[in-house]
Amino acid sequence: MKQIKHLTLLLSLICLVLFIAGCGKKQPNEAPQELTVGILSDTFIWKQLVQDAQEKNISISLKKYPNSNALNKALAAKEIDIAGSQTISAFDQSVKEKNLNNLVAVASSYWAPMGLYSEKYTKITQLKSGDTIALPKDPTDLGRALVMLNEAKLIKLSKEFDGIGSLDKITSNTKKLTFDLIDVDTIKTPLKNYEAVILPNESALKYHLDIYKDALTIEVVVPKPYVSILATRTDNQTDKTVRQFIAISQSKKMIDYVSTHAKNGEQIVKIPIEGLLNYHDSYTEKLEQPSGL
The missing domain is CATH 3.40.190.10 (Periplasmic binding protein-like II)
Incomplete structure (x- = not known):
């Protein structure tokens, strides 16, 4: 009888451990979180981000736009969740011209030299x-x-x-x-x-x-005004999936991938967005980050 009790207890403990371990993992039938990201150029960076996000159970749909104004108007109209592949200076100029006051830059992204x-x-x-x-x-x-x-x-x-x-x-x-x-x-x-x-x-x-x-x-050193950023709406900037996507875009895995596969000097720029907001002070002010070229 004691052996049966011990066996029952052991099996119960094993089931409990397996249950707890399973709670921390994505379930096979768990529906992916969906994000639509607007872009201006279909670079290798975006293709890799789609793949990396998929591994975190985030499904990314890319939607291409001809210019910053069209991109940001789509973001303001909630046609997309995130706007990418535009520099912070282009974003600010577009927001000012089109009076898109419900948009905000939320993260640095990458730089591609001219x-x-x-x-x-x-x-x-x-x-x-x-x-x-x-x-x-x-x-x-x-x-x-x-x-x-x-x-x-x-x-x-x-x-x-x-x-x-x-x-x-x-x-x-x-x-x-x-x-x-x-x-x-x-x-x-x-x-x-x-x-x-x-x-x-x-x-x-x-x-x-x-x-x-x-x-x-x-451009031999990364210039602040021309760093590409990720933008979203003010009512969306704390969204969990948006923040997860930002983390993926600035991950060490992504930094290493772009460093290895850059076709024309592109590189991920990972700094707090606040570090870019003072770019107006000087258009020749540089980030403390070598270009690697």
């Missing part, structure tokens, strides 16, 4: 007086391009430069370079039409340019 490319020259010092450089006409990208030219000592910008691109904000152009504003994603052969062209990262990839081999100069 570069100056040329088929004619192999060094930036070869640029000469009268050469024409094509710049992206999008105001945010143009501002970013001007900052890069300023850092390369090709031009000087007004001390009051506010990040919004405009050629009249150039205060010095000693090489007497000419600048044309172009739509970098629609012109077929920009490198053949100009002595040099400044291209955002995604555009450079589209033209099969390698930032490591082909760029005359690049």
Whole structure:
């Protein structure tokens, strides 16, 4: 009788241990949490995030938009849960222009460097007086391009430069370079039409340019205004699934993956969002994070 009691007790303890262990695991039939994430560019980063989130039982649907205004209007209208792949400066400008006061930046995301490319020259010092450089006409990208030219000592910008691109904000152009504003994603052969062209990262990839081999100069350290962020609505920023997605996007696994598989210098930026909010102070202020290029 005692043996039966001991056996019954042992089986009960085993069942209890198995039950407790099972409580901490995702059940096979547990329905996944769903998030719709709006993006501007379908980079390898987003594809990996979808896969990593799936492992945490979060189902991500990606929805692509043509520009920041369309992306943020969709977020405000609750068509998507999170907006990604836009820089914090582009996000702020869009929110201001469209009066989207119910949106908030909640996390840093990644950085993809901009570069100056040329088929004619192999060094930036070869640029000469009268050469024409094509710049992206999008105001945010143009501002970013001007900052890069300023850092390369090709031009000087007004001390009051506010990040919004405009050629009249150039205060010095000693090489007497000419600048044309172009739509970098629609012109077929920009490198053949100009002595040099400044291209955002995604555009450079589209033209099969390698930032490591082909760029005359690049952004050498991560600039605060041009770090991509994740944004959501103010009524959604504490949502459990949103916070889980943010954690996944900044995980060591994701950082290591992007570091290993970066196609054109991309890298995850993991800092508190508060560290980006003062980017207005200086458009040449840098994060204490090397680019690795």
